[in-house]
Amino acid sequence: MRIRRSWSSRAFIGVTAALLAGCGGTAAPAAPKSSPPPAKATASQSPLVIPAILSLSGQGAFLGNEEKEALTVLQTLTNQQGGVLGHPVQFQILDDETSPKLAVQLAAGFHNVPAFLGPTLAGPCDAVAGALKPATMVDYCLSPVINPAPGSYVFSAIDSSTVEAGTALKYAMEQGWRRVAFLATDDATGKTLLSESEKVIKQPALQGLQLVGAAEYPVTAINANSEVSSIAAGHPQAVFVWTTGASLGAALKSINQSPLRSLPVFATGGNMTYAEMKAFAQFLPPHLYFATAGWNALPVLSAGPQKEAVSAFDQAFQTEVGHLPDLGNALAWDPAELLLTAYRQLGLNATASAIHQFLERQNNYIGIMGRYDFTSGNQRGLTPQDEYVYEWSPSHHTWDVVSGPGGSLRSPT
Numbered sequence: 001m002r003i004r005r006s007w008s009s010r011a012f013i014g015v016t017a018a019l020l021a022g023c024g025g026t027a028a029p030a031a032p033k034s035s036p037p038p039a040k041a042t043a044s045q046s047p048l049v050i051p052a053i054l055s056l057s058g059q060g061a062f063l064g065n066e067e068k069e070a071l072t073v074l075q076t077l078t079n080q081q082g083g084v085l086g087h088p089v090q091f092q093i094l095d096d097e098t099s100p101k102l103a104v105q106l107a108a109g110f111h112n113v114p115a116f117l118g119p120t121l122a123g124p125c126d127a128v129a130g131a132l133k134p135a136t137m138v139d140y141c142l143s144p145v146i147n148p149a150p151g152s153y154v155f156s157a158i159d160s161s162t163v164e165a166g167t168a169l170k171y172a173m174e175q176g177w178r179r180v181a182f183l184a185t186d187d188a189t190g191k192t193l194l195s196e197s198e199k200v201i202k203q204p205a206l207q208g209l210q211l212v213g214a215a216e217y218p219v220t221a222i223n224a225n226s227e228v229s230s231i232a233a234g235h236p237q238a239v240f241v242w243t244t245g246a247s248l249g250a251a252l253k254s255i256n257q258s259p260l261r262s263l264p265v266f267a268t269g270g271n272m273t274y275a276e277m278k279a280f281a282q283f284l285p286p287h288l289y290f291a292t293a294g295w296n297a298l299p300v301l302s303a304g305p306q307k308e309a310v311s312a313f314d315q316a317f318q319t320e321v322g323h324l325p326d327l328g329n330a331l332a333w334d335p336a337e338l339l340l341t342a343y344r345q346l347g348l349n350a351t352a353s354a355i356h357q358f359l360e361r362q363n364n365y366i367g368i369m370g371r372y373d374f375t376s377g378n379q380r381g382l383t384p385q386d387e388y389v390y391e392w393s394p395s396h397h398t399w400d401v402v403s404g405p406g407g408s409l410r411s412p413t
Helices: 009-021 061-080 100-108 122-131 161-175 188-200 225-232 246-256 274-279 305-320 327-346 352-361
Strands: 048-054 089-095 115-117 138-141 154-156 179-185 210-217 238-242 265-268 288-293 387-393 398-401
Touching: 048 061, 048 100, 048 327, 061 089, 061 274, 061 305, 061 327, 100 122, 115 327, 122 138, 122 188, 138 327, 138 352, 161 188, 161 238, 161 265, 161 288, 161 387, 179 188, 179 225, 188 210, 188 238, 210 225, 210 246, 225 246, 238 246, 246 265, 246 274, 305 327, 327 352
Parallel strands: 048 089, 048 115, 115 138, 138 154, 179 210, 179 238, 238 265, 265 288
Antiparallel strands: 288 387, 387 398
């Protein structure tokens, strides 16, 4: 069961300010408890506007709306604590309708914008990254599935799909589920995850795993009956479904109606939303696993800045919107805070080049997902040690952490 602390709004502000204040990722000490609350941002000051291209409709809407909610909460709390250098923050949310073409059009409309957040899914992210003129804007994509070039102006949220697949496969192997099957959609997200998984399973560390089936199904399909029948012929012991949103529901429904219904199923972390768990409740497998970074790993996190940040993140949502956050909320949080940190250090007139250099120099930035070190050149800052395996628990109504870092079977504390 998740372990929580009871934090007040002022406690959140103190920890957030401490985490944001550090240059080069070094967090400043939190303000003493007796300190007065910081003043609100002055409304008369011009706002710091940070655009965010999100999927508020279309295939990625389940995730994009969660990201929008997170930015709204962060905007409110940041302005309560004085904004950025006294200026209120405004996240300008734009809907790309999960369309790569529209996402490119929206990004092309930015003028004098040094940095922006999004898009939500891999397809629009790849399209925008390909269309951007080099070194003109920093794009912090919220999809972990893309693979930005080292040193580029494109960054990607949390760990890569390679790390996600490796973590999940390691956990399966250590559980003794040696015969595995992959099921993926035919869009950018599914194809990338399938390709990366087929490479990862061949690594020496995963020797002993056997891929006994792999199939793709249309991202718009209402079921995956024929594809599930195909992989069932290989008699797998665990099934990995690489897709997000409604297409995951189509696959789970087909699995539930097949001989595979009792098998453990792994899904990509992008599906860790309460809305999906509720929508798919009638046909969820008995054991549904996810691999992602440590936003929900309080029981196994050591006391320190990350644990404080995660607790404060949870309390922020309880206070502002009346519920706990899920991964959709978490995906946008650290990227947005990193950009706010950059503006605090560099000033509101910071250039794309300056923000890019600032991010690339961070080597000890503590966020809710883990400790960020961008000096490795991976454009995402995290490592496999920031990744955990979770299992959805209907009784706890949350995702219980079931592994140690990197998918190891070290007992959670």
